[in-house]
Amino acid sequence: MSGPKLNTGPARGMRDFLPVDVRRRAFVIDVVTRVYQSYGFEPLETPAVENIETLLGKYGEEGNQLIYKILKRGEHESTGQADLALRYDLTVPLARVVAEHRAKLPRLFRRYQIQPVWRADRPARGRYREFYQCDVDALGSTSAAIEAELCGAVSQVLTELGFEDFRIRLNHRELLRAVLQAAGVPEGLHGEALIAVDKLDKIGPEGVTGELTARGVAPQAARALLGVFAGGEAENGALLSSLEAFVTGGAAGVAVPACLENLREILALTEGTPAAGRLRVDPSLARGLSYYTGAIFEIAVPDLAGSLGGGGRYDGLVGMFSGEQVPACGFSLGLERILVVMGERNLFPPALTAAPADVMISVFRPEDLGRAMQSALVLRQGGLRVFVYPDVDKMGKQLKYASGCGIPCVAILGESELAAGTVSIKALASGRQDTVALADAARTIQDFLGEVRG
RNA sequence: GUGGGCGUAGCUCAAUGGUAGAGCACCGGCCUGUGGCGCCGGACGUUGCGGGUUCGAUCCCCGUCGCCCACCCCA
Structure with missing residues (x-):
């Protein structure tokens, strides 16, 4: 019986789920499933493994590097080439499925999907290399009612699980572009500028100014940006008005940009959903995934540095597969993020143990x-x-x-x-x-x- | 990727430059058809791994692997 002792732990960033863990996970998944179904979303499952070209080029540079690639098998293994990859999220596989099965799916396809994804990231609190996402997505419509219902559905999930203090941060990719452009930040520096601006609450206005100029943004543009982002705790309507003034240059008679109209409509429509009062316009929200084209969201709670979930509109992704443009918008809840916070707050029913x-x-x-x-x-x-x-x-x-x-x-x-x-x-x-x-x-x-x- | 901390019994942790202990858990007995409490007894470790210094290393040094915290990023 006695031999060399092997490391019995799971691989780095992976976890074993013991009975108590599985019960807790199943409890949350049950609530998520029931709520998603009540909004008319249908179930979908896709393979863990995708062809590598399905995933590459969809997430931006950082995402590309975090994809787990699978070497070719057999005699081709020694080439070191990869032809398959573990899925990095559930959104890109969904876009592939819609492109593949368009004729068999309803024109207004709404699906939920609760499955693991894999990212070769560095593990941390609430961050693993294998984790479950609970996605809801609606395809085939550009209406702001989609965004509003998605926010409503995830808000209802969190509320039923016992969360009372979450906020949905809301921004828009086009607004972000317009603001950076109006501030005089050249297109090529948009990414750099957003990283710096994102640190506002950590390093303060002076720190951000320094970081911006260090990254090549002209001092004048940096000051202009801070004027927008340092708006503080302004109420949504006032914030949107000042953003409008900024991007239109304050000139009267200029058409209101569509992205601002869109955000106003989303805010108005969510008032009739469980997301009422939860949304906060946040001009500094950027999100890393490159496929977003419109509204973007991220769910925050005070006691977790990362987010509980996020999402947004990606009207161009299906077209990357089929050439046919199919508008789409989705939201993803991070199962283990929810579990971490629920565990710390004792939100599980005692009967689960x-x-x-x-x-x-x-x-x-x-x-x-x-x-x-x-x-x-x-x-x-x-x-x-x-x-x-x-x-x-x-x-x-x-x-x-x-x-x-x-x-x-x-x-x-x-x-x-x-x-x-x-x-x-x-x-x-x-x-x-x-x-x-x-x-x-x-x-x-x-x-x-x-x-x-x- | 950067900085800091930690790896000792199944678990939580002590200790010392002279090859290690406690609590809990486990097994047995007190108690041959009645658990929790108590008492008595028992088993348990290549001190993460590899190397170096030393008469001697679990302790000091180097490397390595793993875990934790902060930064970064996200779900």
């Missing part, structure tokens, strides 16, 4: 095990979760085992019970014990369970 079974059957002679299994069947047909103790240990040890795993009742099949066709039911918490006919045992156990659970 419950025992593996309602009752454990005890016997004391090897020849009685067959009768124990028959009795278990009777109890299972009575709706109970039944665990048959497989060994013939002393009663004390068996009771201790049941007690230790939190199994609330023990059904004792000793010599006298077997002879009489009865079973003794003991409730461990109270110590109460009744001997009843096997046919009545399930009901007795249910009664005992009822007392324990109040």
Whole structure:
């Protein structure tokens, strides 16, 4: 038995899910699924592995580097070339599916998808290399009603899970472009400028100015940008008005940019959804994925540095596969981010840590095990979760085992019970014990369970 | 990728330049059909891995791997 000790931990950034973990995950997934379905979203699943060219070039430079690539197999492995990759998110595979199966899908396709994705990122708190995303996406419409319903659906999920303090940060890719342009930041420096501006709450206005000029932004443009982004806690309407003044140069009679109209409409429409009051226009929100074309979102809670989820409109992605432009918008919730915060805030129902079974059957002679299994069947047909103790240990040890795993009742099949066709039911918490006919045992156990659970 | 911290029994952690202990958990007994409490006893480690200094390293030094925190980024 003794050999070299192998590292028994999972690979870096990966996790084993023990029973208590799986129960918690299933609890959250159940809520997410139920809410998404209630908004008319249909289920979809796609393969873990995609052809590598499906994924490359969709996420921006950083995303490209974080894709897990799969080497060619067999004699081609030595070439070091990769032809497959693990999916990096659920959005690009969705776009591929829609491009492939367009004719079979409804014109206004709404789907949800809860599956793992893989990123070769550095693990941290709430960040793993394999993690689950809970995506909802709606294709085929450019209406702001889509954005509003998506915000409503994720808000309802979070509210039902017990979150009361989340905010949805809202911005728009076109607005971002217009602001940078109006500030005089050249197109090529937009990415650099956004990284700097994003640090505003950490390093302050002076720090951002320094960072901007260090990245090549002219001092005048840097000052102009700060004027926009340092707006503080302005209310959504006022913020949009000042942004409008900035991007139009304050000139009267200039047409209101479509992106601002779009944001105003989204804000108005969400007032009739569970997302009411949750949205905050945030001109500094950028988001890393390059496929976004319109509104972008990110969900924030105070006690988590990262986000609980994010999303946005990507009207060009399906067209990258099929050539046919199909407008689309989606939102993604990060399952493990939700679990981390729920764990810290004790938002899980206590019953989730419950025992593996309602009752454990005890016997004391090897020849009685067959009768124990028959009795278990009777109890299972009575709706109970039944665990048959497989060994013939002393009663004390068996009771201790049941007690230790939190199994609330023990059904004792000793010599006298077997002879009489009865079973003794003991409730461990109270110590109460009744001997009843096997046919009545399930009901007795249910009664005992009822007392324990109040 | 940058900076800092930590790797000792199944778990949580002590300790010392002279080859390691406690609590919990586990097993057995007190108690041969009744658990939790108590008492008694038992088993348990190549001190992450490799190398160096040393008469001798778990401790000091170097490397390596793994984990944690901060920055960065995101779900």
